[in-house]
Amino acid sequence: xxxxxxxxxxxxxxxxxxxxxxxxxxxxxxxxxxxxxxxxxxxxxxxxxxxxxxxxxxxxxxxxxxxxxxxxxxxxxxxxxxxxxxxxxxxxxxxxxxxxxxxxxxxxxxxxxxxxxxxxxxxxxxxxxxxxxxxxxxxxxxxxxxxxxxxxxxxxxxxxxxxxxxxxxxxxxxxxxxxxxxxxxxxxxxxxxxxxxxxxxxxxxxxxxxxxxxxxxxxxxxxxxxxxxxxxxxxxxxxxxxxxxxxxxxxxxxxxxxxxxxxxxxxxxxxxxxxxxxxxxxxxxxxxxxxxxxxxxxxxxxxxxxxxxxxxxxxxxxxxxxxxxxxxxxxxxxxxxxxxxxxxxxxxxxxxxxxxxxxxxxxxxxxxxxxxxxxxxxxxxxxxxxxxxxxxxxxxxxx
Amino acid sequence: xxxxxxxxxxxxxxxxxxxxxxxxxxxxxxxxxxxxxxxxxxxxxxxxxxxxxxxxxxxxxxxxxxxxxxxxxxxxxxxxxxxxxxxxxxxxxxxxxxxxxxxxxxxxxxxxxxxxxxxxxxxxxxxxxxxxxxxxxxxxxxxxxxxxxxxxxxxxxxxxxxxxxxxxxxxxxxxxxxxxxxxxxxxxxxxxxxxxxxxxxxxxxxxxxxxxxxxxxxxxxxxxxxxxxxxxxxxxxxxxxxxxxxxxxxxxxxxxxxxxxxxxxxxxxxxxxxxxxxxxxxxxxxxxxxxxxxxxxxxxxxxxxxxxxxxxxxxxxxxxxxxxxxxxxxxxxxxxxxxxxxxxxxxxxxxxxxxxxxxxxxxxxxxxxxxxxxxxxxxxxxxxxxxxxxxxxxxxxxxxxxxxx
Numbered sequence: 039x040x041x042x043x044x045x046x047x048x049x050x051x052x053x054x055x056x057x058x059x060x061x062x063x064x065x066x067x068x069x070x071x072x073x074x075x076x077x078x079x080x081x082x083x084x085x086x087x088x089x090x091x092x093x094x095x096x097x098x099x100x101x102x103x104x105x106x107x108x109x110x111x112x113x114x115x116x117x118x119x120x121x122x123x124x125x126x127x128x129x130x131x132x133x134x135x136x137x138x139x140x141x142x143x144x145x146x147x148x149x150x151x152x153x154x155x156x157x158x159x160x161x162x163x164x165x166x167x168x169x170x171x172x173x174x175x176x177x178x179x180x181x182x183x184x185x186x187x188x189x190x191x192x193x194x195x196x197x198x199x200x201x202x203x204x205x206x207x208x209x210x211x212x213x214x215x216x217x218x219x220x221x222x223x224x225x226x227x228x229x230x231x232x233x234x235x236x237x238x239x240x241x242x243x244x245x246x247x248x249x250x251x252x253x254x255x256x257x258x259x260x261x262x263x264x265x266x267x268x269x270x271x272x273x274x275x276x277x278x279x280x281x282x283x284x285x286x287x288x289x290x291x292x293x294x295x296x297x298x299x300x301x302x303x304x305x306x307x308x309x310x311x312x313x314x315x316x317x318x319x320x321x322x323x324x325x326x327x328x329x330x331x332x333x334x335x336x337x338x339x340x341x342x343x344x345x346x347x348x349x350x351x352x353x354x355x356x357x358x359x360x361x362x363x364x365x366x367x368x369x370x371x372x373x374x375x376x377x378x379x380x381x382x383x384x385x386x387x388x389x390x391x392x393x394x395x396x397x398x399x400x401x402x403x404x405x406x407x408x409x410x411x412x413x414x415x416x417x418x419x420x421x422x423x424x425x426x427x428x429x430x431x432x433x434x435x436x437x
Numbered sequence: 438x439x440x441x442x443x444x445x446x447x448x449x450x451x452x453x454x455x456x457x458x459x460x461x462x463x464x465x466x467x468x469x470x471x472x473x474x475x476x477x478x479x480x481x482x483x484x485x486x487x488x489x490x491x492x493x494x495x496x497x498x499x500x501x502x503x504x505x506x507x508x509x510x511x512x513x514x515x516x517x518x519x520x521x522x523x524x525x526x527x528x529x530x531x532x533x534x535x536x537x538x539x540x541x542x543x544x545x546x547x548x549x550x551x552x553x554x555x556x557x558x559x560x561x562x563x564x565x566x567x568x569x570x571x572x573x574x575x576x577x578x579x580x581x582x583x584x585x586x587x588x589x590x591x592x593x594x595x596x597x598x599x600x601x602x603x604x605x606x607x608x609x610x611x612x613x614x615x616x617x618x619x620x621x622x623x624x625x626x627x628x629x630x631x632x633x634x635x636x637x638x639x640x641x642x643x644x645x646x647x648x649x650x651x652x653x654x655x656x657x658x659x660x661x662x663x664x665x666x667x668x669x670x671x672x673x674x675x676x677x678x679x680x681x682x683x684x685x686x687x688x689x690x691x692x693x694x695x696x697x698x699x700x701x702x703x704x705x706x707x708x709x710x711x712x713x714x715x716x717x718x719x720x721x722x723x724x725x726x727x728x729x730x731x732x733x734x735x736x737x738x739x740x741x742x743x744x745x746x747x748x749x750x751x752x753x754x755x756x757x758x759x760x761x762x763x764x765x766x767x768x769x770x771x772x773x774x775x776x777x778x779x780x781x782x783x784x785x786x787x788x789x790x791x792x793x794x795x796x797x798x799x800x801x802x803x804x805x806x807x808x809x810x811x812x813x814x815x816x817x818x819x820x821x822x823x824x825x826x827x828x829x830x831x832x833x834x835x836x837x838x839x840x841x842x
Contacts, residue, residue, distance in 0.1 A: 059731040063463075063724045070720050112542075112553075139690055146684075278551055285544075285553045309717060315470050316721030319463045323728040326459040330735050 042351075046359040049331065060320075060327045061367040064410055067317035068371025072406050073378040073396075074313055078306040080383070080397040082299070084224075088393075089295040092166045096291045097127075097266050099252040099273065102284065112285055113249040120276045121252055124269045126260035131159025132249030134239050140232060141208045145197050150231045151209055153239025156181065162255050174203040174218035177235050185209070186218040190229040195390070209234070210242050224393030262290045317410070320367065321417040328360050328421035339425055340433030349426040356422035357415060364414015368407045375406070442756075446764040449736070460732040461772045464814055467722035468776025472810050473783040474718055476800035478711040480784075482704060483801050489700045496696045497671060499526065499657040499678070517653035518691065525681055526657055529673050531665035534568040536560055537654030539644040543614040545637065547602050554597060556614060556637045558644020561585050568660060580608035580623035587640050592623035596634035614639070615647055667695050722813075725772065726821040733765050733825035744829055745837030754830040761826035762819055769818015773811045780810075 050057050099121060101112045113132060122130045134153035139146060154163050156179045177186055187201055194200035201207060205216045214234065223229055240246055256265045270288040274281065289297075332339070339352055379396035386394055450457045501518050523537035539558035544551055559569065561583040570576070583590065591612065598606045598621075606612065610621050619639060627634060645651055661670050671693050678691055737744070744757060784800035791798035 055734055056731055059727050059734070063727050063731075066720055066724050066727075070717060074717075280550065283550065283552060308714075312470060312474075312714060312717045313720065315466060315718065316724045319466050319721045319724040319728065322459055322463045322466075323724065323731060326456055326463075326728060326732060327735075329455055329459070330732075334739075 042354050042358050043362075045355050046362055049335070050359060050362060053331075056327055056330070057363065057366075060323050060363050061370065063320035063323035064317070064364055064367025064413065065371035065374060067313065067320045068368050068406050068410050069374035069378060070313040070316060071310055072372055072375025072402065073382065074309050075306070075402055076375070076379045076396045076398050077382055078302065078309070079399065079402070080379075080395050082302045083397050084394045085298055085302075086295065089291055089298070092291045093255075094291055095256045095258065095262060096162075096166060097254045097256060097262065097269060097288060098291070098294065099254070099269070099286055099288050100250070102287050113252055115247040115249070117273065117276070118249060118252050120272050121254050121269055124254075124265065124272050126257050126265035126268065128255045128257045129159060129162050130252055130254035131155050131157075131162050132236075132252040133163060134236060134243070134245075134248065134250050136239075136243060138210050138242070142197050142199060142201060142205075145199070147197065149191075149196065150227065151239065151242075152231060152233050153236040154233055155236040162253055165255070166253060169220040169223055171218045172221045174216070176218055177233065181217070181235055182238055183212065183214045184217045184234070185214040186220060186233040187216055188220060188229040188231045189222040190226065190390075191232070192219040196230040207232070212242055222392070224391060226390040229390070262292070266290050266293075317413055321364075321413045324360050324363050324414055324417035325421060327363065328356060328418050329424070331359070332356065332421050332425040335425075336428065336433050336436040339428050340430055340436065343428070343430040344434060352428075353422045353426035356425045357418050360418025360422070361411055361415045364417070365407065365411040367414070368410025371410065372403055372406050442760055442763050443767075445760060446767055449740075449764055450767060453736070456732055456735075457768065460728050460768050461775065463725035463728035464722070464769055464772025464817065465776035465779065467718065467725045468773050468810055468814050469779040469783060470718040470721060471715055472777055472780025472806065473787070473800075474714045475711070475806055476780065476784045476802050477787055477798065478707065478714070479803065479806070480799045480801040482707050482711075484797070484799065485703060485707070486700060489696055495661040495663075495667065497659040497661060497667070497674070497693060498695075499659070499674065499691060499693050500655070501691050517655065518657055519653055522678060522681060523654060523657045525677055526659055526674055529670065529677060531662055531670040531673065533660045533662040534565065535657055535659035536565050536568065537641075538656045538658055539641060539648060539650055540655040541644070541648045541650075543637065543647070545597070546613045546616075547606055547610070548604055550602050552597075552601055554594075554635055554637050556639060556644065556647075558639055558641040558648075559583075561587055561640045569658075571660065576626045577623045578626035580621070582623065583638075583640060587622070589617070589619050589643050590622045590640065591619040592625065592638045593621055594625050594634040594636045595627040597637065598624045601635075617647055619643070661695075667697055671695060722817060726769075726817040729765050729768050729818055729821035730825060732768070733761060733822050734828070736764070737761065737825050737829040740829075741832065741837045744832050745834045745839075748832070748834040749838065757832075758826040758830035761829050762822050765822025765826070766815050766819040769821070770811065770815045772818070773814025776814065777807060777810050 099113070099117075115132075118130055118132045121127060132155065135150055137148050138151045140149050140151070141147070154160060154177065156177055171186070172189070173192065174186070177184060185207060187207070188196070190196040191201050201216055203216055203218070207214050207216055209232065214232075220233070234242075240248070254265075254269065256262050266288050270284065270286075273286060273288070274284050277284070277286070279285065342352060376398060379398075383394075383396045499518065499522075518537065520537055523535055526532060526535040529535075536559070541556055541558075542553055543556040544553045559565070562585050566582055577592065578595070580592070583592065591614070593606060593612075606621055606624070608621055608624060612619050612621060614637065625634070625636075639647070659674070661667050674693050675689065678693075679686065679689060682690065684690055747757060781802065788798050788800055
């Protein structure tokens with residue numbers, strides 16, 4: 039068996055240029071696939087992690103067609119009350135977000151301001167968030183014009199000037215005292231936000247009882263999906279909509295995660311599908327090289343057969359040769375692919391989005407290597423069959 | 438002379454049929470992928486641009502708050518605009534007419550069914566009605582236009598009338614908006630953009646009452662006079678409004694968008710998606726090109742003797758190199774032709790598949806796409822043949838004749 043390998047390696051190294059070109063064909067495709075998968079996987083992991091922080095016992099109620107509640111403000115306190123009273127709900131609370139004008143002494147910018155309730159429903163909102171307070175303190179009941187700021191605001195990455203605890207900051211012309219800073223979340227939007235208490239947010243927006251999104255936590259012994267069903271029914275009734283016509287959506291955190299997952303799956307399938315085409319082309323290249331190799335070595339094959347090599351021996355030699363071409367291309371491709379996605383990762387981090395990192399699972403690497411080996415072997419089957427079926431006398435006589 | 442070269446190259450390619458076909462296969466797979474992707478995404482862009490053509494390019498929208506997309510974003514900001522500002526904009530040189538609109542979401546009830554839609558409160562004097570018509574906002578299919586004296590009357594979009602409620606809404610029917618009765622006096626023709634077809638228009642006085650917005654307006658819509666430069670007019674509007682609202686440049690609490698800008702933004706996003714997809718598909722073309730190079734190197738190696746003979750009977754280096762270049766160029770071009778045909782087939786199949794899901798996706802085959810694909814595949818072939826051809830040309834006749842392989 040080892041002899042076959044030595045023979046194959048020998049004939050591969052005998053034609054360096056052709057081998058190199060054939061391998062380039064494979065490794066370009068493998069590098070594209072590996073880097074696309076690892077970046078896509080990293081993106082998906084980052085999003086999944088954010089959802090996992092929410093916990094599986096949460097249900098979100100948002101305006102239909104909105105993204106996480108950003109859009110029309112359709113809910114009011116009484117909707118939150120309906121949700122709270124739904125059987126199986128432990129507690130529920132709502133939030134308000136809006137992009138508002140925020141200014142320091144010498145700068146004015148727009149950023150998202152989130153109104154968070156400070157009564158007993160605060161806990162549910164906090165249990166969903168992945169951040170902690172790094173400086174100062176959190177908002178508490180009774181706080182009026184106080185604000186907790188994102189880490190970029192604190193570090194001076196949002197405004198030119200750093201904003202510290204005790205500084206004042208204006209939201210739509212109203213003065214707020216900065217009392218705390220939250221830990222870095224890893225994307226520019228969240229790290230530039232301001233958290234204020236819900237009552238104050240409503241004063242500033244002049245919307246006395248509106249809510250963007252209502253979050254409910256389900257009692258531990260209840261089935262989340264069933265409670266969600268019940269909740270949409272109650273809410274439909276109180277808002278006066280028929281089934282299918284409602285202006286809101288009720289989603290459990292598992293459903294939310296699933297819908298994100300399937301979007302990712304579609305996008306990566308399309309991208310990888312297109313990238314795999316180049317692997318296919320690379321495979322055709324291997325086939326071509328192997329046919330050429332068979333042609334060139336026809337007299338050699340004749341000699342091997344004349345001194346007693348069986349058909350399957352000849353077949354094996356050529357198959358191993360094409361497998362090595364594929365695998366060699368795969369190894370270089372994996373190394374290149376890892377390099378490319380590391381470069382992309384550095385690029386992404388440079389824009390301030392630090393929660394996304396390329397992810398290399400061992401089965402991606404093993405998968406890429408075995409796939410390229412298989413491409414090599416498959417492309418070699420026809421040429422190897424041709425070689426093994428050569429008639430000895432004809433082969434010896436050839437040219 | 439050059440004809441002989443082509444005949445010679447063709448003969449050589451046909452002598453090694455299998456290898457030539459495999460090489461061509463490598464190219465046409467890539468060209469097929471690229472052609473399919475470009476024609477489909479180009480078709481998508483064309484249809485978006487066509488929708489915007491209907492709306493008109495000279496339309497400018499001014500919305501309060503930071504720069505977001507379209508008038509729907511007015512609900513995402515607390516800032517408002519006033520009638521006074523609409524008048525200021527109206528006076529700017531280069532503006533044909535500017536008018537304020539109240540935009541909000543209303544719950545519309547018809548025969549006990551509730552749905553929510555965007556509601557626009559608009560001025561109803563004849564001058565402005567004519568103007569709205571000119572920018573494609575009013576296109577009454579049934580019923581009549583607003584009159585200045587109208588109150589609690591509504592003109593509804595095509596989709597609301599015929600595709601939303603169990604029973605179609607007709608002119609003369611009564612609907613309620615947020616609980617207040619309105620008479621439907623007109624139904625718009627289908628425009629084809631979701632936003633316009635599901636819009637309800639009511640007189641601005643009714644809207645002020647309905648949404649409790651006594652003074653402010655949500656959007657200013659303006660039309661640039663013919664022959665004026667839209668960008669200059671936008672600059673002027675920004676200057677006037679900055680002064681009125683007392684904000685510095687770069688800190689505007691309003692944004693001015695023209696439909697041309699919106700098209701540009703959308704086109705920019707689509708171009709990026711197209712670029713990524715085509716870029717990935719082009720990788721396979723690169724691989725195919727390397728396949729050509731490989732085939733040509735092999736071919737040079739095999740034909741050393743032949744090259745030696747050609748040279749010893751008087752062929753110049755440039756002839757030998759040209760011979761091989763034509764051969765590799767042919768490989769590329771044939772791959773391109775087959776790829777183009779296959780790509781055309783694939784995008785027609787995609788169109789058919791999309792139509793089964795009621796999605797209209799018409800691939801666009803521009804002259805430039807066809808010519809570009811052919812030229813590109815020829816170039817790939819010729820370029821991949823460059824190095825092998827040079828190697829062939831530089832062979833010494835004596836060495837070439839002597840060496841067996």
